[in-house]
Amino acid sequence: MLSNLGNILLFINVFLSVLIIYFASQNIKTSGNSISETIYQTTLLQTTLIFGCFFTLVAAFITSDFSLINVFENSHTSKPLLYKISGSWGNHEGSLMLWVIILTIFSFFFLINNKTHPKNYRLFTLIFQNIIILGFLSFILFNSNPFTLISPAPKEGLGLNPILQDPALAIHPPLLYIGFVGSSIYFSAAMASLITNYSEKFFAKSIKNWVLISWVFQTLGILVGSIWAYYELGWGGFWFWDPVENASLLPWFAMTALFHSLIVLEKRNVLYFWVIILCLLTFVLSVTGTFLVRSGILNSVHTFANDPNRGIYMLSFLCLMIFSSLFLLFKKYRKNNYNINFNSKETYVLINNWFMLFYLLTVLIGTLYPIFTDALTENKISVGPPFYNTVIIPVVVIFLFFMAIGPNVKWIKNKFDNLISLIIIFILALIINFIIVYFFKSFTILSNLIIISSLFLIISSLIDLKKSLEKSKFDLARIISHLSFGFLILFIGLNHNFSLEEDFNMKVGDTKSFNNYEIKFKKLEVKNFKNYKSLIGDLEIKDKKMSQIKTLNPEIRIYESPSTLTYEAAIKTNIIKDYYLTMSNIDRSDFYNIKFQKKPMMFWIWVSCMVLAIGGFLRVFQNAKSN
Amino acid sequence: MLTKKVKKRASFLSALLCLSVIAIFIILKSLSSNILYFKSPTDIKNVQDLNLSKKIRVGGMVKKNSITVKNEEIIFIITDFKNDLKVSYSGTVPNLFSEEKGVVAEGKLQDKKFFIADRILAKHDENYMPPELKDIMKNVK
Numbered sequence: 001m002l003s004n005l006g007n008i009l010l011f012i013n014v015f016l017s018v019l020i021i022y023f024a025s026q027n028i029k030t031s032g033n034s035i036s037e038t039i040y041q042t043t044l045l046q047t048t049l050i051f052g053c054f055f056t057l058v059a060a061f062i063t064s065d066f067s068l069i070n071v072f073e074n075s076h077t078s079k080p081l082l083y084k085i086s087g088s089w090g091n092h093e094g095s096l097m098l099w100v101i102i103l104t105i106f107s108f109f110f111l112i113n114n115k116t117h118p119k120n121y122r123l124f125t126l127i128f129q130n131i132i133i134l135g136f137l138s139f140i141l142f143n144s145n146p147f148t149l150i151s152p153a154p155k156e157g158l159g160l161n162p163i164l165q166d167p168a169l170a171i172h173p174p175l176l177y178i179g180f181v182g183s184s185i186y187f188s189a190a191m192a193s194l195i196t197n198y199s200e201k202f203f204a205k206s207i208k209n210w211v212l213i214s215w216v217f218q219t220l221g222i223l224v225g226s227i228w229a230y231y232e233l234g235w236g237g238f239w240f241w242d243p244v245e246n247a248s249l250l251p252w253f254a255m256t257a258l259f260h261s262l263i264v265l266e267k268r269n270v271l272y273f274w275v276i277i278l279c280l281l282t283f284v285l286s287v288t289g290t291f292l293v294r295s296g297i298l299n300s301v302h303t304f305a306n307d308p309n310r311g312i313y314m315l316s317f318l319c320l321m322i323f324s325s326l327f328l329l330f331k332k333y334r335k336n337n338y339n340i341n342f343n344s345k346e347t348y349v350l351i352n353n354w355f356m357l358f359y360l361l362t363v364l365i366g367t368l369y370p371i372f373t374d375a376l377t378e379n380k381i382s383v384g385p386p387f388y389n390t391v392i393i394p395v396v397v398i399f400l401f402f403m404a405i406g407p408n409v410k411w412i413k414n415k416f417d418n419l420i421s422l423i424i425i426f427i428l429a430l431i432i433n434f435i436i437v438y439f440f441k442s443f444t445i446l447s448n449l450i451i452i453s454s455l456f457l458i459i460s461s462l463i464d465l466k467k468s469l470e471k472s473k474f475d476l477a478r479i480i481s482h483l484s485f486g487f488l489i490l491f492i493g494l495n496h497n498f499s500l501e502e503d504f505n506m507k508v509g510d511t512k513s514f515n516n517y518e519i520k521f522k523k524l525e526v527k528n529f530k531n532y533k534s535l536i537g538d539l540e541i542k543d544k545k546m547s548q549i550k551t552l553n554p555e556i557r558i559y560e561s562p563s564t565l566t567y568e569a570a571i572k573t574n575i576i577k578d579y580y581l582t583m584s585n586i587d588r589s590d591f592y593n594i595k596f597q598k599k600p601m602m603f604w605i606w607v608s609c610m611v612l613a614i615g616g617f618l619r620v621f622q623n624a625k626s627n
Numbered sequence: 628m629l630t631k632k633v634k635k636r637a638s639f640l641s642a643l644l645c646l647s648v649i650a651i652f653i654i655l656k657s658l659s660s661n662i663l664y665f666k667s668p669t670d671i672k673n674v675q676d677l678n679l680s681k682k683i684r685v686g687g688m689v690k691k692n693s694i695t696v697k698n699e700e701i702i703f704i705i706t707d708f709k710n711d712l713k714v715s716y717s718g719t720v721p722n723l724f725s726e727e728k729g730v731v732a733e734g735k736l737q738d739k740k741f742f743i744a745d746r747i748l749a750k751h752d753e754n755y756m757p758p759e760l761k762d763i764m765k766n767v768k
Contacts, residue, residue, distance in 0.1 A: 234719070342639075354646075362654050369658060380665035382684065384733075387661035391654055503718045505696055584720050589696045595719040 002060045003068055006147035009053035013100075014137050016046040017130045024123045024130075033119045039126070040112070047108045054088075054097050057146050061088040067153035070094065070146040075157040078531045079165070086170030092294060092310070093146035095173055096136060099290075102181040103133045106210070110185050114206050117198075121206075124192030125185070132184055135317050143313055168228040172221060176248055179218025180286040183251060185210050186258075187283035190276045191325060194332045204266040204275065209623050211262060215255040216616040222248050223609045234567045234582045236501070236597040238605070241388045246367045247289030250360060254282040257356035264349045267411060270340065273333060274353075280325045285360075287318050292367070343414045348406035355399045362391050393446060400453035400489060404460040407478060425463070429455035440498050450493040457486035477622055481615030487608040491601040500598040505591045518542040519596060532559045537583045537592065539570075554583035554594075578602040663733065668710040671739055679736055684748075685712060686731040694726060705730060705742075716744040 023039050030036075057070075061084045066072040074091045075084055088094045107129040114122055140146070186207045193203045225248065230238040239245060258278040265275050291314040340346045366383045373379050404425075408418065433451045437443045461483035468475055504512050504519070511520045520540040527534045535556040542549050552570035559566065572579040580597040665684045666674075685705055693704035700717040703726075714732055724730060724747060734744035 358650055361650070365654055365658065369662070373662075381662045382665065383658065383662055387657055390657045390661065505699065505701070582719055584724075589694075591696045593701070593719050 002056055002063075002065050003147045003149050006053055006056040006060075007145070009049055009056060010137065010141055010145075010147070013046060013050055013053065014134065014141070016042060016049065017134045017137065020046065020130050021127050021134075024127050028120050028123050035111075035119055035122065039123075043108050043111055043126070047104050050101050050104045054101050057094060057097060058085055058088045060147075061085060064157065065153075066155070066157050067149055067151070068146070069148045069150045072150055072154050072157050076531070077156060080530070082167070082170060083165045088146075089173050090169070091146075093140070093144045095177070096140050096144055097146060098174060098177050099181050100133060100136050100140065102177055103129065103136065103184055106182055106185040107133065107188075110189070110210065117202060117206050118196065121189075121192050121196045121198040121203075124195050125188045128188035128191045129185060132188065139313055139317070143309055166228060166232060168224050169232075172224045172228060175217050175224055176221030179214045179216075179221050179255075180248075180251060180289065182210065182214030182217065183255065183279075183282040183286050186214075186279045187321075187325075190279035191328060194276065194328050197332070199272050200269050201266055203272075204262050207279070208259065208262050208266065209620050211255060211259045212616050212620045212623075215252070215259060216613045216620070218248070218252050218255060219609065219613040219616065222252065223606065223613070226609075227606060230602070231569055231571055234569045234584075234595075236499075236569070236580045236582075236595075236599060241363075241366070241383075241385045243367050244293050246363050247292050249363055250289055250367075251282050251285040253356045253360040253363070254278055254285055257353040257360075258282060260349050260352045260356075264346050268346060270346065271350075273329075276329065278353075280329070284318070284322055284325070287314070287321065291315060291318055341413050343409070343416075345406070345409045345411045345414065348402065348409050351402050352406065355395065355402070358395060359392060362388065393450065396489065397446075397449045397453045400457045400486065403482060403485070404457040407464065407475075407482065408460075421463070422460075425456055425459045426452075428459055429453075436494070440494075443497065447493055447497045451490060454486045454490035454493065458483060458490065461486060477615050477619035479615075480618065481612050484608040484611035484615060488605065488612060491604045491608060495599060495601045495605060498600050500596075502596045504594045504596075506594050507590050507592070516543060516545045517596070518544060519594070521592070521594070524592075532557045534558070535585075537570075537594075539581060539583075539594070541579060541581075541596070550579060552579060552581045554581050556583065556585060573603055575603060576600060665731075667707045668705060668712040669707055671712060671736065672710045677736065677739065679738075682733065682735055684731055684733045685714070685742060686729070687712070689724070689726045689728055689730050691726050705732065711740075712742050713740055714742045714744050716747060718745070718747070720747055 020039065020042050023036070023042060027036050027039060059065075060068050060071050061075050062081065064071065064075055064077045064084070066075075070091060070093050074087050074094075079087070089098045107126060110129070111122060111126055189203070189207050189210075193199060222245075225245070226238040229240070229245075230236070258275065261271050261275050261278065264271050291311065294310055294314065340350070366387050369383055370381050373381050405422065429452045432455050433448055436451060437448065461479055464475075465479050465483070468479065500515065502514050502517075504510075506512065506521045508521050508524050511518065513519075518541070520542070522538040522540055525536045525538070527536060535558070537554050539552050539554070540549055541552060550572050552572060554570040555568035557566045557568060567582055567584050570579075570581045570583075578597075578599040580599055582595045584593045663682055663684050665686060667687055668685065671677075671685065687705040687707040690704040690706045690711065695702045700715050701720065702713065702715050705712045705714055714734075716732065716734075731748040732742065732744035733746040733748065734742060736742050
């Protein structure tokens with residue numbers, strides 16, 4: 001029943017998209033500057049129905065309707081309600097539904113929120129957005145239909161991967177998808193702007209909030225994913241430069257470059273084509289990311305069930321998108337004569353863009369390189385973290401200095417009259433750096449440079465904050481985001497350099513001593529839970545210096561459907577550091593492998609990333625207020 | 628004669644070009660020194676010039692009854708059913724590391740028969756096999 005309902009709704013949605021494209025193209029021909037009511041109504045109906053479609057799927061998951069293959073494969077009656085619901089978008093078919101919903105919502109809100117802009121520009125945006133919607137709807141219908149039936153209907157589902165039964169991972173896809181898919185709207189708007197020759201200032205005004213919103217959600221999505229990786233994967237790290245993670249980072253770089261150069265376009269009316277290229281690039285990278293993740297072409301530790309047909313469909317969709325946008329771009333490209341002074345804010349924004357593109361290129365090459373070597377030479381290779389660290393970290397040092405100086409540079413033509421204060425800030429950063437190094441007693445040249453440059457950014461942002469508070473002229477959003485980015489890099493640097501890691505093979509009752517710590521394996525318990533059995537270790541960690549004792553309880557969980565083992569790390573967080581403990585059994589022995597890690601500043605890494613996103617939100621509110 | 632503006636722009640563009648060439652060069656240079664090759668025990672046996680200083684990944688099945696645990700290390704044998712490779716590893720073994728299951732280890736070769744791993748790659752579910760491993764298994768069967 002739900003299957004029929006879902007399928008009908010899907011078909012109606014295809015029909016509505018076609019109808020909207022038709023109405024819009026009719027409406028373009030008419031004179032006047034108002035969009036006909038029918039288009040508004042159809043778009044509203046489209047949005048409502050796609051929600052209906054999605055809730056049908058969620059309902060199927062909640063009621064455990066196993067006559068749907070998708071529910072059968074990804075759900076189980078014994079699963080908690082929250083994970084039944086999140087299971088609906090945790091799989092490939094469901095996540096495509098999420099794609100289409102976000103495409104539709106953004107299309108609807110862009111249409112109703114930009115009434116001051118010319119009719120044809122808005123209508124073309126609507127048309128392009130609906131072409132993308134159609135593309136994904138047909139992908140769902142012909143290749144990945146979540147409403148496909150199975151007969152006879154099984155009594156019990158196969159269950160969701162237990163690693164995915166996690167609150168962070170339940171909200172991770174929606175957050176990331178708002179970022180990913182949200183970039184579609186400025187792809188469409190850029191195409192529309194090229195066609196209607198609606199350029200410059202007002203185009204920048206119409207899309208800037210959309211770019212910021214998608215950027216904020218992308219940031220939060222990456223954050224939640226990292227937190228999940230940190231406590232669930234049991235390595236103690238939060239970023240592994242894994243292809244799947246890189247796929248989410250690529251559009252993030254493009255978005256960051258984009259909203260910085262949008263400021264220039266809005267203020268100074270230059271860089272129009274550059275902005276267009278970034279708009280197109282962001283969405284192309286989002287779809288590329290989805291393609292890489294879903295086609296299974298890359299070897300990643302995060303595996304998704306995959307199927308080559310999906311890859312081919314997505315690849316052809318991607319090619320179509322790239323070629324049509326390139327075609328339009330070259331057709332409409334005209335040389336615009338802009339004059340940018342070397343020493344001006346415009347140049348500094350461009351410098352930001354170059355850095356972003358450099359990072360983007362590095363990550364892109366690192367991610368795609370294994371595919372090419374595999375195809376050309378049949379050598380199986382992988383590109384690990386050392387590549388990214390050696391290329392990106394030294395560049396970040398320079399980048400942070402520019403990030404500190406840039407915001408205070410004047411438009412058009414600048415004079416450095418604050419050179420002395422910059423030198424003072426630099427000396428201050430140096431002093432604090434040496435205090436930190438003295439305190440922790442271990443350092444490398446690179447870590448010093450990272451700490452100095454991030455402190456430089458932090459101090460200058462703090463001074464900006466003080467100045468703007470005095471003048472009560474607020475650029476709070478920028479200051480907060482730059483400040484928290486400085487802190488983010490600082491904490492990552494500290495975390496990276498001052499982590500401690502020890503491994504032991506231990507039996508129950510053993511005690512081990514290392515550095516200032518003593519670790520004791522007290523006992524092992526077996527407990528039964530609703531959908532898994534758990535082996536819980538009881539370990540005591542003694543900090544000899546502080547004479548503090550902490551008890552940690554790492555777990556080994558045995559899930560039944562599907563039968564899977566997972567290791568749950570035990571983490572004790574406090575303001576300064578995390579203790580991170582994992583336990584794993586070793587085949588055919590009484591030994592347990594215990595891995596102890598001390599991770600300084602973990603909590604603050606999450607906080608600064610959170611604040612970075614809040615800065616973006618603030619800017620959206622400021623923009624909305626000033627309109 | 629070039630005007631001042633044109634000159635300025637030319638120097639600007641050439642600087643940009645130089646920078647991007649340097650950037651690409653740095654990226655590719657460190658790429659070539661940081662890639663990890665994936666080998667099976669048979670590959671290692673057949674290779675002529677053995678590079679012991681470079682990190683590699685080896686993959687195959689953990690041989691039955693081959694895991695021995697000592698206080699500080701775990702020793703096991705990776706096999707692709709033709710050739711074996713002894714691996715020593717000290718550290719946390721990931722989910723589902725067990726005998727007669729697929730495994731990928733990262734580290735350095737000591738000689739053609741002995742490998743010291745510093746990382747065992749984690750996997751999410753027991754049916755998953757890394758694509759590289761799948762190819763190896765296909766060749767064997």
